[in-house]
Amino acid sequence: xRLNTLKPAPGSRRPRLRVGRGASAGQGKxxxxxxxxxxxxxxxxxxxxxxxGQMPLxxxxxxxxxxxxxxxxxxxxxxxxxxxxxxAVIDLAALLAAGIVPxxxxxxxxxxxxxxSKAVTLKGVAVTKGARAAIEAAGGKIEA
Numbered sequence: 001x002r003l004n005t006l007k008p009a010p011g012s013r014r015p016r017l018r019v020g021r022g023a024s025a026g027q028g029k030x031x032x033x034x035x036x037x038x039x040x041x042x043x044x045x046x047x048x049x050x051x052x053g054q055m056p057l058x059x060x061x062x063x064x065x066x067x068x069x070x071x072x073x074x075x076x077x078x079x080x081x082x083x084x085x086x087x088a089v090i091d092l093a094a095l096l097a098a099g100i101v102p103x104x105x106x107x108x109x110x111x112x113x114x115x116x117s118k119a120v121t122l123k124g125v126a127v128t129k130g131a132r133a134a135i136e137a138a139g140g141k142i143e144a
Contacts, residue, residue: 075101077125079134080114089143091123116140 019031030040038044038052049056077100087094092108095101101108110122112130119139127135127142135142 072104073106075105075108077101077108077110078113079110079116079131082110082120082122082135083114083116083118085120089121089123090125092125095125110135 017027018025019027022028033040038046049058051057075095077095081100082090085094085098085100087098092101092105095108096103096105107126109126109128110131111128112134116134116138119141120135121141121143122135123143132142
């Protein structure tokens with residue numbers, strides 16, 4: 001096999017449709033554009049989804065849901081993930097360095113999920129009520 005002899009499998013690529021080449025070619029006269037109207041004209045401008053002044057489909061459909069822009073800059077940290085860190089003081093920089101929170105995180109919050117057996121010191125990270133109790137029960141402390 002040589003690179004200059006490579007060809008697509010037979011039948012996998014259909015030949016280009018040659019419009020406006022007579023009735024026998026199958027796309028003569030109007031070339032598949034129908035008759036008259038804006039879409040039949042050369043350079044007939046219309047926006048994507050334009051339906052001739054009728055309310056377009058994407059505007060007839062109801063709006064659904066909401067996606068918060070803040071979601072990308074916030075992150076949750078579980079208790080058992082804190083146990084993996086070896087840092088003396090756990091702050092946002094330590095969480096980012098360990099890969100526990102994604103890049104671009106501006107605020108993190110520790111939630112009560114999993115167990116924490118070792119004492120940790122948190123600084124500048126928000127904590128839920130349950131997580132605070134679990135951290136203090138393990139001998140850790142939370143600094144503002």
